[in-house]
Amino acid sequence: MRIVVTNCNTTREMTAEIVRGARAAAGPGTTVTGLTPEWGPESAEGWLDSYLSAAAVLDALRTYPGPPYDAVVMAGFGEHGREGVRELVDVPVVDITEAAAHLACLLGRRYGVVTTLERSRGQIEDSLETAGVARNCAAVVGTGLGVLDLADDERTEAAFLAAAERARGAGAEVLVLGCAGMTGLPRLLGDKLGLPVVDGVGAAVKLAESLVSLGLTTSRAGSYARPREKRRSWGRPTL
Structure with missing residues (x-):
């Protein structure tokens, strides 16, 4: 099982710390990969930071070049974006x-x-x-x-x-x-x-593992139903 853990800021040292915690909680056979946004706030500490980080995390997942993953853990406490990620990806998404x-x-x-x-x-x-x-x-x-x-x-x-x-x-x-x-x-x-x-972080990893083991993922009936395909036309912000 492969889990991608997204940091909500651009500080790679924090991503490394989060990944250490996630790996400590993960069960045997689970691989944890950290994902740091390429742009956005270095620390998310308010409404503006949160909205920027949500867009940056969505962009990082939308363009993720790594191997396929089975679940996403969003490691931003109280940060925006989880609903958008659930609409974007086909695997379980667990917010810490x-x-x-x-x-x-x-x-x-x-x-x-x-x-x-x-x-x-x-x-x-x-x-x-x-x-x-x-x-x-x-x-x-x-x-x-x-x-x-x-x-x-x-x-x-x-x-x-x-x-x-x-x-x-x-x-x-x-x-x-x-x-x-x-x-x-x-x-x-x-x-x-x-x-x-x-x-x-540990709670989200264990819940993500449970959802994957049970073969469950985000419902596409109603709230997270897929809209028309527009994602490839998105531009990236100029900062």
């Missing part, structure tokens, strides 16, 4: 936002999301609402760290623990990592918090 939330709902009645900047909260809340899993979300809490700040493990751990306590205080029984760059934190912080911590 909804994957993490769905698994969290199996572990407790209410979950909390710990993310990067406070300004990302509205975007994440909208993404959870669209995915149908917002009802069980107790809180979305920012750490105050930017995406690229997550490389500082000590600072990230301290900020995450402080934000996690706020989420717990709001009623969260399970915590969700609200950024793909936080992959690996469950191993570091799960015991300290006394709560289950769900990493969206």
